Amino acid sequence: xxxxxxxxxxxxxxxxxxxxxxxxxxxxxxxxxxxxxxxxxxxxxxxxxxxxxxxxxxxxxxxxxxxxxxxxxxxxxxxxxxxxxxxxxxxxxxxxxxxxxxxxxxxxxxxxxxxxxxxxxxxxxxxxxxxxxxxxxxxxxxxxxxxxxxxxxxxxxxxxxxxxxxxxxxxxxxxxxxxxxxxxxxxxxxxxxxxxxxxxxxxxxxxxxxxxxxxxxxxxxxxxxxxxxxxxxxxxxxxxxxxxxxxxxxxxxxxxxxxxxxxxxxxxxxxxxxxxxxxxxxxxxxxxxxxxxxxxxxxxxxxxxxxxxxxxxxxxxxxxxxxxxxxxxxxxxxxxxxxxxxxxxxxxxxxxxxxxxxxxxxxxxxxxxxxxxxxxxxxxxxxxxxxxxxxxxxxxxxxxxxxxxxxxxxxxxxxxxxxxxxxxxx
Amino acid sequence: xxxxxxxxxxxxxxxxxxxxxxxxxxxxxxxxxxxxxxxxxxxxxxxxxxxxxxxxxxxxxxxxxxxxxxxxxxxxxxxxxxxxxxxxxxxxxxxxxxxxxxxxxxxxxxxxxxxxxxxxxxxxxxxxxxxxxxxxxxxxxxxxxxxxxxxxxxxxxxxxxxxxxxxxxxxxxxxxxxxxxxxxxxxxxxxxxxxxxxxxxxxxxxxxxxxxxxxxxxxxxxxxxxxxxxxxxxxxxxxxxxxxxxxxxxxxxxxxxxxxx
Numbered sequence: 225x226x227x228x229x230x231x232x233x234x235x236x237x238x239x240x241x242x243x244x245x246x247x248x249x250x251x252x253x254x255x256x257x258x259x260x261x262x263x264x265x266x267x268x269x270x271x272x273x274x275x276x277x278x279x280x281x282x283x284x285x286x287x288x289x290x291x292x293x294x295x296x297x298x299x300x301x302x303x304x305x306x307x308x309x310x311x312x313x314x315x316x317x318x319x320x321x322x323x324x325x326x327x328x329x330x331x332x333x334x335x336x337x338x339x340x341x342x343x344x345x346x347x348x349x350x351x352x353x354x355x356x357x358x359x360x361x362x363x364x365x366x367x368x369x370x371x372x373x374x375x376x377x378x379x380x381x382x383x384x385x386x387x388x389x390x391x392x393x394x395x396x397x398x399x400x401x402x403x404x405x406x407x408x409x410x411x412x413x414x415x416x417x418x419x420x421x422x423x424x425x426x427x428x429x430x431x432x433x434x435x436x437x438x439x440x441x442x443x444x445x446x447x448x449x450x451x452x453x454x455x456x457x458x459x460x461x462x463x464x465x466x467x468x469x470x471x472x473x474x475x476x477x478x479x480x481x482x483x484x485x486x487x488x489x490x491x492x493x494x495x496x497x498x499x500x501x502x503x504x505x506x507x508x509x510x511x512x513x514x515x516x517x518x519x520x521x522x523x524x525x526x527x528x529x530x531x532x533x534x535x536x537x538x539x540x541x542x543x544x545x546x547x548x549x550x551x552x553x554x555x556x557x558x559x560x561x562x563x564x565x566x567x568x569x570x571x572x573x574x575x576x577x578x579x580x581x582x583x584x585x586x587x588x589x590x591x592x593x594x595x596x597x598x599x600x601x602x603x604x605x606x607x608x609x610x611x612x613x614x615x616x617x618x619x620x621x622x623x624x625x626x627x628x629x630x631x632x633x634x635x636x637x638x639x640x641x642x643x644x645x646x647x648x649x650x
Numbered sequence: 651x652x653x654x655x656x657x658x659x660x661x662x663x664x665x666x667x668x669x670x671x672x673x674x675x676x677x678x679x680x681x682x683x684x685x686x687x688x689x690x691x692x693x694x695x696x697x698x699x700x701x702x703x704x705x706x707x708x709x710x711x712x713x714x715x716x717x718x719x720x721x722x723x724x725x726x727x728x729x730x731x732x733x734x735x736x737x738x739x740x741x742x743x744x745x746x747x748x749x750x751x752x753x754x755x756x757x758x759x760x761x762x763x764x765x766x767x768x769x770x771x772x773x774x775x776x777x778x779x780x781x782x783x784x785x786x787x788x789x790x791x792x793x794x795x796x797x798x799x800x801x802x803x804x805x806x807x808x809x810x811x812x813x814x815x816x817x818x819x820x821x822x823x824x825x826x827x828x829x830x831x832x833x834x835x836x837x838x839x840x841x842x843x844x845x846x847x848x849x850x851x852x853x854x855x856x857x858x859x860x861x862x863x864x865x866x867x868x869x870x871x872x873x874x875x876x877x878x879x880x881x882x883x884x885x886x887x888x889x890x891x892x893x894x895x896x897x898x899x900x901x902x903x904x905x906x907x908x909x910x911x
Contacts, residue, residue, distance in 0.1 A: 384810065398809055399801065401816030493879040496815060516883055519801050529806055 225360060225563045226285055228265075229319035230293035230311060231278030234333050237310035245277040245300045245307060252347075253354035255299060260356070264295045267358040269351040269365060271326070273343050275333055280323050282360045289313035320364060320559075321552035327368035328375040328548055329382065336381040336537045341372050363559060371551045378547065380540040384533030388416055388502075389423035391529035392521075396424065396468050396498045399519050404428035408468040411435045411459070411479060413445050416502035416523060417472025421449060424468060433462050437475070463488045469499045471507035482511040489517045500526070564624040564632075568617060571639045575609045613639070652702075653754050655695040656716060660750050662688030663723065663743055670736065685727050692720050692750075706771070711900070714778065715753035721782035722746040722789075734813045741789045749785070752901075769843035776836030783829025784868070784893055790822040791889030798883065819881055822889055823872075830868045837861060860899035867892050 232245060247255060252270050259265045265281035272278075279296050283289070290313050297307040314322045325331045329340050348365045351357040357365065376382050385391040393403070400406060408429055410421045413436055421432060432451030435458070436442035442453035454462060459480065463469065471479060480499070489497070494517035501508035501522045513520040583605055587593060593601070616639055623632040662684050669679030699713055700706055707713040726742040729735040797812050799805075871888030874880045 394810055395801075395806075397814060398797075398812075399815050401814040401820075494882055494884070495879070496882060513802060521804075525804055525806060528804075529809075532807055533810075 233276035256356035389419035392420035407431035412473030414472030659691035719749035773840035780832030788893030
């Protein structure tokens with residue numbers, strides 16, 4: 225088994241280099257077919273996203289990871305020489321560990337981001353439908369997705385907010401608990417406001433009211449979010465009703481005042497309300513934070529939460545790396561064991577074929593034999609084969625477990641087994 | 651002897667509590683077995699008291715506070731591994747340790763329960779459940795005020811590890827309602843028992859009048875929430891104020907007078 229992981233990512237190449245190697249999903253099956261046709265690899269999965277273009281493959285015996293990387297650079301239309309210094313190439317257990325790191329989002333630009341798992345799953349689907357994911361790649365990908373799930377559930381790597389949008393959601397949830405069935409008022413159409421509103425809707429918000437200086441713009445935005453529009457001078461009834469207020473305008477003045485909110489919180493009987501002011505200059509009076517039931521945060525607070533989230537994700541990444549290392553080691557040993565067992569089975573099949581042929585020839589020259597005599601010859605020849613092969617098989621098992629690839633290959637060759645991957649063929 | 655067993659139980663509770671703070675990665679310090687050991691010793695201490703006395707020492711303040719502490723510890727054991735609930739669990743075990751410590755300081759005064767009277771047994775059991783609910787309500791109220799203060803003062807570091815205000819408020823309401831209903835039922839059953847018991851003279855008993863006052867306090871607290879819809883800070887103030895009053899009453903009755911009654 226010759227597992228390789230080659231390609232380039234945001235760690236190794238700037239975007240102008242990454243785009244040279246980027247492969248649209250429509251061209252991936254063609255590229256994977258060429259991988260086999262060029263006798264570079266028996267199986268492969270190609271992951272092409274905006275941050276990485278990576279090929280995970282079972283390379284043909286004797287092919288190095290660098291050779292596969294060169295092939296990828298040439299086949300993708302990139303100039304191999306210029307791409308070469310940006311490309312990474314991992315082989316065997318290192319390759320497996322790299323796939324696990326990518327799946328677990330430890331190699332992502334934003335550590336812990338969840339999109340990579342979906343992208344990897346899509347790449348796997350494409351490879352499967354292109355008949356390019358054989359037993360080894362299936363094993364690698366299934367295991368990688370399992371490790372990703374383990375990392376997500378056992379560490380805090382994806383729990384913390386690291387974007388302004390998600391930080392707004394986290395602060396709202398810290399006050400209100402679940403956002404399911406809650407309502408929000410979005411004042412203005414600023415970029416941050418839209419970001420937070422999108423995140424809030426993603427967490428089960430049931431109603432969104434959009435208020436803007438220009439009613440038509442509010443209506444257009446409300447339509448996009450599936451909410452309703454209102455005029456900027458008609459905020460009070462909505463303030464009394466909604467649980468979250470997000471302000472993001474360029475008005476340059478206070479749109480929600482303390483006096484106004486003092487009335488509102490009384491009418492709400494001091495039920496909790498979160499006010500996120502993402503505008504600079506601010507739109508929501510900071511003094512509102514003194515009122516009971518009103519929790520006001522500005523863009524600096526959201527950035528602080530996001531920065532802390534990033535810090536905690538980094539801390540969680542250490543635990544995640546340990547999981548990935550342990551899983552890669554275990555999976556590699558299992559896979560190597562399976563390959564070795566398949567090869568031993570091949571040895572035994574070959575020996576059995578020789579034995580059967582020889583017994584038949586001997587039987588023909590001996591003439592009619594009784595069943596008892598036939599059984600005795602079978603038992604004897606089987607015992608001879610077992611005893612002759614035993615020391616060789618024992619040694620090869622020890623070399624396989626110890627990772628002594630050179631001796632193992634020599635021993636298997638001596639036993640008449642092809643060192644190509646018999647189990648990788650479909 | 652049971653005092654020492656209870657003290658060792660308290661120390662067993664302290665091990666993972668300190669471990670979580672000082673060495674969160676130390677598997678031995680944070681092993682759940684410590685909680686299990688503490689609970690087992692705690693139960694043993696309570697059972698040995700019963701065996702030595704030959705009857706349920708329900709009206710002994712020491713035994714009663716010890717049993718109350720066990721209720722609170724069970725709440726902690728339930729919450730300690732839940733996301734965002736570790737801080738609440740820590741507060742609960744802190745409260746349990748205070749109750750357990752106070753129990754060891756309290757005198758052994760107070761009679762044993764008349765096991766032939768189901769009214770008396772029901773009275774004490776209901777009161778203990780009620781006090782447990784109010785103790786939990788107090789803890790939740792304190793934590794609600796802490797989380798609110800951190801949000802208001804923008805001390806947001808690690809805020810996501812604390813329970814949400816809404817969760818705390820909801821749990822506080824449930825704990826207070828459970829405590830109030832049990833307390834009410836316990837008081838009613840106790841009244842019926844006293845009416846049929848020839849030796850009961852409870853007219854000048856501080857715990858009865860104190861409990862009646864507390865009942866009114868919690869009744870007002872629950873009423874404002876149910877009828878007027880007030881929640882949050884007001885509910886937390888009721889939770890804290892009520893339990894502080896209860897503590898004061900227990901301290902006066904237990905340490906300076908003759909026990910519960």
